[in-house]
Amino acid sequence: MIAVRASGFTPFAPRTRATVVAIVVTFALASAASAALSIWSTSKSRNRASIVEVAARQRTLAERYVEQLLLVRGGGAADPARTGELLRQSAAVLLDGGVAPAVEGDDDETAVPGERDPVIRAQLVEQQRLVGDLIRSGAAFVAGRPLTSVHLEGRERITTPNDVLRLRILAALTSNVAFDVARHIAARTDANVTSSIVLQLALGGAGIVVSILLAWALVATTRRQTAHFRSLVTSSTDLVLVLAGGRCLYTSASVEKLTGRARPDLVGRAIFEVVHEDDRAALRAAEDGGSTRLVFRMRNASGGWRSLEAHVTDLRHDRHVRGVVVNARDVTERVQLEGELTRQAQRDSFASQLVEALEMADEEAAAHDVVTRAMAEISTESPMELLLSDSSRAHLEQAAVNPAAGGPGCPVESPFSCVAVRRGSAVVFESSDALNACPKLRDRPGGACSAVCVPISFMGRSLGVLHTTGPNGAPPDAEQVGRLTTLAAQAGARIGTVRAFERTQLQAQTDALTGLINRRTLEGELRRLQRHSTPFALALADLDRFKQLNDTHGHEEGDRSLRVFSHVVRQVLRSDDLVARWGGEEFLLALPHSDAGEAVDVMNRIRAALAETVRAGHVQFTVSFGVTDSTRATTIQELIQLADVGLYLSKTHGRDRVTVADPLQAADARRNRNGNGGLGLVAAALHPPEDEAEEALS
Amino acid sequence: MLRRPSRAWAASGVLLTVVATAAAGCGGGTSSPPGRVVDVTERDFRISVSETHLRAGTVVFRAHNVGPDAHELIVVRTDGGRLRLRADGMTVDEEGLRRSIVGTLEAANAGAVRELSVRLRPGRYALFCNMSGHYMGGMEATVVVA
Numbered sequence: 155m156i157a158v159r160a161s162g163f164t165p166f167a168p169r170t171r172a173t174v175v176a177i178v179v180t181f182a183l184a185s186a187a188s189a190a191l192s193i194w195s196t197s198k199s200r201n202r203a204s205i206v207e208v209a210a211r212q213r214t215l216a217e218r219y220v221e222q223l224l225l226v227r228g229g230g231a232a233d234p235a236r237t238g239e240l241l242r243q244s245a246a247v248l249l250d251g252g253v254a255p256a257v258e259g260d261d262d263e264t265a266v267p268g269e270r271d272p273v274i275r276a277q278l279v280e281q282q283r284l285v286g287d288l289i290r291s292g293a294a295f296v297a298g299r300p301l302t303s304v305h306l307e308g309r310e311r312i313t314t315p316n317d318v319l320r321l322r323i324l325a326a327l328t329s330n331v332a333f334d335v336a337r338h339i340a341a342r343t344d345a346n347v348t349s350s351i352v353l354q355l356a357l358g359g360a361g362i363v364v365s366i367l368l369a370w371a372l373v374a375t376t377r378r379q380t381a382h383f384r385s386l387v388t389s390s391t392d393l394v395l396v397l398a399g400g401r402c403l404y405t406s407a408s409v410e411k412l413t414g415r416a417r418p419d420l421v422g423r424a425i426f427e428v429v430h431e432d433d434r435a436a437l438r439a440a441e442d443g444g445s446t447r448l449v450f451r452m453r454n455a456s457g458g459w460r461s462l463e464a465h466v467t468d469l470r471h472d473r474h475v476r477g478v479v480v481n482a483r484d485v486t487e488r489v490q491l492e493g494e495l496t497r498q499a500q501r502d503s504f505a506s507q508l509v510e511a512l513e514m515a516d517e518e519a520a521a522h523d524v525v526t527r528a529m530a531e532i533s534t535e536s537p538m539e540l541l542l543s544d545s546s547r548a549h550l551e552q553a554a555v556n557p558a559a560g561g562p563g564c565p566v567e568s569p570f571s572c573v574a575v576r577r578g579s580a581v582v583f584e585s586s587d588a589l590n591a592c593p594k595l596r597d598r599p600g601g602a603c604s605a606v607c608v609p610i611s612f613m614g615r616s617l618g619v620l621h622t623t624g625p626n627g628a629p630p631d632a633e634q635v636g637r638l639t640t641l642a643a644q645a646g647a648r649i650g651t652v653r654a655f656e657r658t659q660l661q662a663q664t665d666a667l668t669g670l671i672n673r674r675t676l677e678g679e680l681r682r683l684q685r686h687s688t689p690f691a692l693a694l695a696d697l698d699r700f701k702q703l704n705d706t707h708g709h710e711e712g713d714r715s716l717r718v719f720s721h722v723v724r725q726v727l728r729s730d731d732l733v734a735r736w737g738g739e740e741f742l743l744a745l746p747h748s749d750a751g752e753a754v755d756v757m758n759r760i761r762a763a764l765a766e767t768v769r770a771g772h773v774q775f776t777v778s779f780g781v782t783d784s785t786r787a788t789t790i791q792e793l794i795q796l797a798d799v800g801l802y803l804s805k806t807h808g809r810d811r812v813t814v815a816d817p818l819q820a821a822d823a824r825r826n827r828n829g830n831g832g833l834g835l836v837a838a839a840l841h842p843p844e845d846e847a848e849e850a851l852s
Numbered sequence: 853m854l855r856r857p858s859r860a861w862a863a864s865g866v867l868l869t870v871v872a873t874a875a876a877g878c879g880g881g882t883s884s885p886p887g888r889v890v891d892v893t894e895r896d897f898r899i900s901v902s903e904t905h906l907r908a909g910t911v912v913f914r915a916h917n918v919g920p921d922a923h924e925l926i927v928v929r930t931d932g933g934r935l936r937l938r939a940d941g942m943t944v945d946e947e948g949l950r951r952s953i954v955g956t957l958e959a960a961n962a963g964a965v966r967e968l969s970v971r972l973r974p975g976r977y978a979l980f981c982n983m984s985g986h987y988m989g990g991m992e993a994t995v996v997v998a
Contacts, residue, residue, distance in 0.1 A: 276920035311990030326985025
């Protein structure tokens with residue numbers, strides 16, 4: 155019943171209630187027993203007291219009896235017989251029980267239970283005998299008979315013949331016995347009272363002992379349970395706070411561990427010192443029965459912030475707590491991960507939007523425009539600029555600036571004087587005042603600053619740098635640096651691609667040997683001129699006897715001749731004139747805003763310039779021209795055919811000359827060609843030997 | 853070689869002797885008072901003595917009160933006549949007999965057994981109970997010491 159050994163870890167078992175009940179019951183039983191005993195012994199004592207009275211009364215009665223006898227003998231008025239009867243009745247009642255008669259003027263009738271104690275009974279028997287002897291002697295005395303004649307039943311041996319003395323001796327003996335009886339009864343009552351007191355003390359003591367044991371068990375159980383709970387709370391990594399009235403009443407050991415503060419520095423209002431100021435209001439609101447779930451930040455021992463997810467239980471009405479219990483656990487990693495994921499998603503979104511925008515930029519200028527807009531998206535406060543190298547890759551020029559904040563204006567001139575470009579990775583400068591800061595950051599008009607420089611490259615080749623500045627000592631955060639890096643990478647990829655495409659485009663439009671535009675390009679240009687109804691002259695040129703030149707001097711010399719002619723043509727032509735290698739040793743020249751007559755002059759200038767040029771070289775060659783203009787035919791096809799006829803005529807008329815073909819001639823030529831299967835046969839008609847005709851046309 | 857008794861053995865022998873002697877000397881004294889034991893029986897209202905003729909010296913009266921009343925026992929040297937009474941005419945004048953009283957046992961209840969050691973010279977001695985009326989009621993005995 156007292157100390158039940160715990161058979162396992164059962165911190166929630168309601169054992170204490172049984173123990174408390176046992177203590178109360180023990181106390182109640184002990185008190186009831188004590189009270190009953192007290193009542194019983196008190197009533198018994200009262201009873202005893204009245205018996206003692208009756209017993210003691212016998213002394214008085216015996217002496218009064220003798221007095222009354224003497225009084226009667228002397229002639230006075232008295233009733234010794236009545237007193238004697240009282241003596242006799244009382245003696246009998248004391249011995250065997252009954253109602254002791256009242257003595258007039260002294261007391262009332264008293265119920266007497268009768269004596270059971272053998273010692274007192276023996277005394278009462280003795281008393282009864284003595285009373286009998288006394289009464290008989292008294293009767294004899296009153297009657298005037300000698301007392302010596304009275305038979306004495308008691309064991310007394312009275313030798314004196316003096317009647318009065320005999321009476322007095324008998325009365326004294328009776329009185330003495332009565333006194334002894336009263337003393338014995340009183341002593342026994344005392345003993346009863348004493349034993350009752352002892353019993354009550356024993357009961358009380360036993361009750362106290364049992365209660366102490368039970369209380370000890372209760373304390374032990376409570377302590378064990380408390381220890382269980384304490385170990386649960388202590389070993390838990392969860393943080394437990396009890397808040398009430400804007401103060402902290404309790405913190406678990408885990409809070410001390412997290413914050414590195416001792417409990418006295420946490421309870422009270424001090425707890426809010428370690429809570430992030432942005433979260434204090436939320437925590438206070440939770441304490442007033444606000445939300446039951448919240449996330450707040452708490453400063454840990456090393457000064458960093460830990461995110462805690464808290465479950466709030468309102469126990470303000472629980473008198474054991476009288477507060478709000480905040481049960482929190484550390485979710486810093488989760489919160490960081492969530493934040494990182496959100497930022498990643500934003501970055502991804504930014505990156506994908508950027509990629510899409512850049513994909514739509516088919517020219518570098520458009521790409522610059524995308525970069526400009528992306529800059530404003532990254533930051534509306536930080537000056538930002540895109541510095542790109544030109545085609546020579548020797549100079550850096552500002553290609554884009556942040557429309558919202560302008561450009562920082564880095565004075566760097568060449569890609570290789572930029573540290574970020576040299577390193578090939580993003581560089582963050584905390585402060586331009588720092589020893590290791592980029593020298594180009596110093597002495598900026600805006601004063602000291604922080605900066606981020608991200609190199610831009612394509613296929614490992616540097617294109618430039620993306621540069622941004624921020625307040626001194628507070629460089630753009632990792633988030634912005636991430637976006638800048640994304641922007642640099644995507645812009646680099648796109649600009650590089652666009653540049654490569656333009657180069658390829660250029661290569662496709664250009665004749666590799668002469669550097670002139672090719673036939674298709676010129677056709678496109680001609681169509682454009684025609685669309686715009688721009689008048690133009692057209693000239694078809696052909697190097698004379700080129701086959702021969704090739705055979706005699708080799709192909710290298712042939713190629714050189716072609717390049718020389720190209721060079722001369724470009725020298726002579728105006729800037730908006732066009733020249734293309736038409737194929738083999740043929741060239742087509744277009745002169746916008748010119749007619750055939752003007753073109754003839756130009757061609758003759760070319761002939762002259764060529765002649766001047768080749769005179770110095772060891773290979774001499776001439777060129778024949780066929781000229782026409784846009785007024786002479788409607789389609790480009792027809793115009794070229796006209797020019798071709800002109801060229802044919804130049805060849806057939808001795809080469810190194812310029813001939814304008816008109817439509818009539820062209821019609822003849824067409825007719826001849828149709829009849830003879832080609833242009834060559836027109837020549838055949840003019841020049842009988844076929845091989846000679848071939849020669850003439852080359 | 854003969855082995856001599858050790859000093860320890862000798863010492864314990866001496867000690868044993870001393871203890872034995874002491875025990876013999878004190879034996880009678882501790883078990884009962886020295887002197888002859890005379891049983892005195894008191895009852896209402898008589899005193900009887902187991903021996904009425906005694907030799908002078910130390911006598912131990914072993915008083916048995918068989919009751920039912922409480923009784924005392926007073927031993928007084930007497931010249932043979934009745935003891936002198938007090939003015940009440942019923943109790944012995946103990947104050948007057950003070951020189952003659954050799955021993956007193958105060959009142960004790962029935963069942964008590966007590967011993968009263970007295971030194972008696974040759975002569976008569978009265979044993980009585982001086983409770984009210986007891987002496988006159990017959991509680992007196994006489995012993996003669998030779």
